[in-house]
Amino acid sequence: MEAETTGRRLAARQRTIRIAAGLFVAMLIVFTLIGNSLQALTLPKVSAEKPSQGRLSRSFHGSAVLSPAETADLTNPAGWKVAQVLVKPGDAVHRGQQLVSYDDTEAQRQIEDETAALEQLELPKPQLQHRYVDAVQSGDEEAILDARTALESADASIRAQQNRIERLRHDASADRQLVAPFDGIVTEVHAVAGLSAATGGPDVRLADAASGFQFRLQIPAAIADTLKPGDAMDVRLTEDDSRSLKGTVAKIEDGDAADATAPSRSADDGAGDMASSESGSGAANSGSSSETGSLPVTVTIKDPSLRGGERVEVELSRQESKDALLVSAQAIHQDRSGVYVYAIEKRQSPLGNAYYAARRDVTVIDENGGVAAVGGDLYDYDQVVLDSSEPLQDGVRVRL
Amino acid sequence: MKRAREPLTKLIYTLLAVLPAAALALPIVLTLTNSLMTEREIGSNYDWLGKMGDVAKGQQDAFVNLKLLPDWLSFGQYAQLLLRAPVYLHQFWNSVGLSAPIVAGQTAVAALAAYAFAKLKFKGRDKLFLVYLMAMLMPFQVTLVPNYLIAGKLGLLNSWAAIIGPGIFGAFGVFMLRQFMAHIPAAYAEAARMDGAGHGVIFRRIVLPLAKPGLAALIVLLFADQWNMVEQPLIFLEDAFKQPLSVELSRINEQARGVGFAASVLYMIPMALLFLYAEAYLVQGIEQSGIKG
Numbered sequence: 001m002e003a004e005t006t007g008r009r010l011a012a013r014q015r016t017i018r019i020a021a022g023l024f025v026a027m028l029i030v031f032t033l034i035g036n037s038l039q040a041l042t043l044p045k046v047s048a049e050k051p052s053q054g055r056l057s058r059s060f061h062g063s064a065v066l067s068p069a070e071t072a073d074l075t076n077p078a079g080w081k082v083a084q085v086l087v088k089p090g091d092a093v094h095r096g097q098q099l100v101s102y103d104d105t106e107a108q109r110q111i112e113d114e115t116a117a118l119e120q121l122e123l124p125k126p127q128l129q130h131r132y133v134d135a136v137q138s139g140d141e142e143a144i145l146d147a148r149t150a151l152e153s154a155d156a157s158i159r160a161q162q163n164r165i166e167r168l169r170h171d172a173s174a175d176r177q178l179v180a181p182f183d184g185i186v187t188e189v190h191a192v193a194g195l196s197a198a199t200g201g202p203d204v205r206l207a208d209a210a211s212g213f214q215f216r217l218q219i220p221a222a223i224a225d226t227l228k229p230g231d232a233m234d235v236r237l238t239e240d241d242s243r244s245l246k247g248t249v250a251k252i253e254d255g256d257a258a259d260a261t262a263p264s265r266s267a268d269d270g271a272g273d274m275a276s277s278e279s280g281s282g283a284a285n286s287g288s289s290s291e292t293g294s295l296p297v298t299v300t301i302k303d304p305s306l307r308g309g310e311r312v313e314v315e316l317s318r319q320e321s322k323d324a325l326l327v328s329a330q331a332i333h334q335d336r337s338g339v340y341v342y343a344i345e346k347r348q349s350p351l352g353n354a355y356y357a358a359r360r361d362v363t364v365i366d367e368n369g370g371v372a373a374v375g376g377d378l379y380d381y382d383q384v385v386l387d388s389s390e391p392l393q394d395g396v397r398v399r400l
Numbered sequence: 401m402k403r404a405r406e407p408l409t410k411l412i413y414t415l416l417a418v419l420p421a422a423a424l425a426l427p428i429v430l431t432l433t434n435s436l437m438t439e440r441e442i443g444s445n446y447d448w449l450g451k452m453g454d455v456a457k458g459q460q461d462a463f464v465n466l467k468l469l470p471d472w473l474s475f476g477q478y479a480q481l482l483l484r485a486p487v488y489l490h491q492f493w494n495s496v497g498l499s500a501p502i503v504a505g506q507t508a509v510a511a512l513a514a515y516a517f518a519k520l521k522f523k524g525r526d527k528l529f530l531v532y533l534m535a536m537l538m539p540f541q542v543t544l545v546p547n548y549l550i551a552g553k554l555g556l557l558n559s560w561a562a563i564i565g566p567g568i569f570g571a572f573g574v575f576m577l578r579q580f581m582a583h584i585p586a587a588y589a590e591a592a593r594m595d596g597a598g599h600g601v602i603f604r605r606i607v608l609p610l611a612k613p614g615l616a617a618l619i620v621l622l623f624a625d626q627w628n629m630v631e632q633p634l635i636f637l638e639d640a641f642k643q644p645l646s647v648e649l650s651r652i653n654e655q656a657r658g659v660g661f662a663a664s665v666l667y668m669i670p671m672a673l674l675f676l677y678a679e680a681y682l683v684q685g686i687e688q689s690g691i692k693g
């Protein structure tokens with residue numbers, strides 16, 4: 001009897017325990033499933049890309065205005081008044097062509113004065129000749145010498161005066177007009193009829209057609225480094241797209257030299273890199289091609305159809321010579337300890353794939369626009385984190 | 401005279417029983433109550449551990465405060481354990497996955513072997529059993545290195561098979577069940593044989609049911625042993641996600657104390673449930689083993 005009740009109580013208790021155990025296991029399973037999902041929800045979400053193998057290309061697009069390569073400033077050295085201006089800006093003139101004619105009345109007057117003086121010198125001459133004849137007839141040695149000296153000195157004065165007049169005439173005829181010394185195009189005319197010695201510049205500025213035109217561009221140092229004087233460059237007119245002209249690189253200058261407002265190089269060499277690129281005057285140290293500065297480059301161009309003052313455009317592009325891993329510049333971060341990117345590492349487990357952000361230190365070889373070529377702890381099978389919903393840290397688990 | 405002393409004797413005996421019981425139960429109660437405390441409270445209690453100075457030298461002396469009741473009842477630790485950090489539950493299932501096959505496997509294999517050792521007669525039976533005995537008596541660390549080398553050669557390193565395999569073929573179960581089965585009267589088996597039963601029928605229908613208490617005891621003991629194993633997973637398993645929860649609990653550090661308490665409570669429950677369930681059989685077995693003949 002007792003055994004029976006104990007048996008029944010035992011069975012009842014065991015059933016309770018069985019139920020309790022079942023509930024326990026069920027609860028654990030539920031919590032396991034919920035926990036996994038909850039954890040995945042709180043992970044930062046990232047977007048990733050695969051780096052590509054390739055070459056970084058840079059391009060530059062610039063425009064400038066053509067100006068004459070060689071010009072000559074022509075002025076009247078005598079400073080006479082201008083009688084007539086025979087050319088205007090833009091005219092093409094050839095060598096020897098008259099440009100400006102000057103009023104030579106002053107010179108003429110001077111010649112007249114000198115001619116009058118000459119006449120005056122010639123006046124005593126018959127008298128001296130007469131005296132000479134007399135002296136010879138008288139036979140006086142001293143008188144002969146005296147008379148001859150007087151005659152010769154008068155002749156000399158007359159000759160000198162004649163030379164002077166000759167010179168004056170020659171100068172007057174030369175200075176009467178301004179003549180083009182070479183073939184070219186008139187760029188500026190400052191001479192005004194009626195005024196003497198043009199104010200504010202030469203009477204005529206002439207552009208030498210033979211030497212062509214030039215323009216100046218600020219080209220980024222990285223591309224400018226590949227150019228050297230003598231290189232050909234494709235140039236296009238802004239107005240007339242159909243033609244493409246060939247220009248030649250004439251000169252590449254250092255950034256600092258061109259900009260008068262650049263900070264003195266010796267003063268802050270260390271901080272000079274920052275300062276000079278801010279002021280836009282190019283690389284502070286020659287040879288550092290990764291600076292973001294630009295260098296002024298002068299290009300000459302020769303074409304009979306050009307007039308000067310046209311706007312031209314240049315497009316240059318350059319590709320790096322070696323392959324490198326290219327990643328978006330957005331993926332690169334920097335902090336106190338260096339430059340790095342986050343790569344995604346996959347770890348497999350029975351619970352599924354887990355992705356972790358791993359920090360990889362890289363060095364930026366080159367950068368252009370939104371793309372950077374990097375080297376370092378990165379391989380082309382890695383995936384690089386572009387953007388994340390939360391700031392990442394090394395080793396943090398992420399959700400793709 | 402006896403009657404007058406009875407209440408006093410009773411009291412003394414009660415105290416003699418209760419006090420050690422309380423002392424033994426204290427850690428468990430502490431685990432339970434500390435799991436209901438916030439992390440900060442646990443810190444205020446135990447942070448002084450290891451930092452108490454020598455009063456004679458003028459340093460600060462402090463006592464560790466073993467609080468039995470939380471100031472502020474909070475289930476945050478359980479929320480952390482069950483919802484926010486699924487790694488603990490994952491390791492709990494690892495423990496289950498490691499222990500259950502071992503317990504089930506060893507019980508099955510040992511029952512068969514024990515039947516053979518107890519009921520069958522064959523040449524070299526006793527000598528073989530002596531070998532089993534020696535194997536059981538050797539500490540686990542002695543066979544650790546050969547086990548590791550064999551597991552390496554078999555390519556089982558870093559997998560559960562390296563732990564479950566040797567576990568299933570342990571000698572302890574054989575020994576214990578053999579003792580139990582030896583106590584079963586041979587008359588039962590003989591009677592069954594006379595009715596035409598073969599070994600299989602005898603084993604299944606007669607011996608096993610009679611050996612239920614032994615099986616229950618074996619299961620409880622095996623489970624207690626395997627559920628708490630720490631060295632084998634540390635040595636044979638490399639990946640952290642394959643480790644059982646016992647390893648994680650052995651590594652509780654200052655950062656994860658609160659969750660450690662909650663995880664310990666969680667870890668105790670299966671053991672407690674199993675014991676409560678098997679207790680009936682154990683008691684039954686103890687009662688029955690007195691019967692002979």
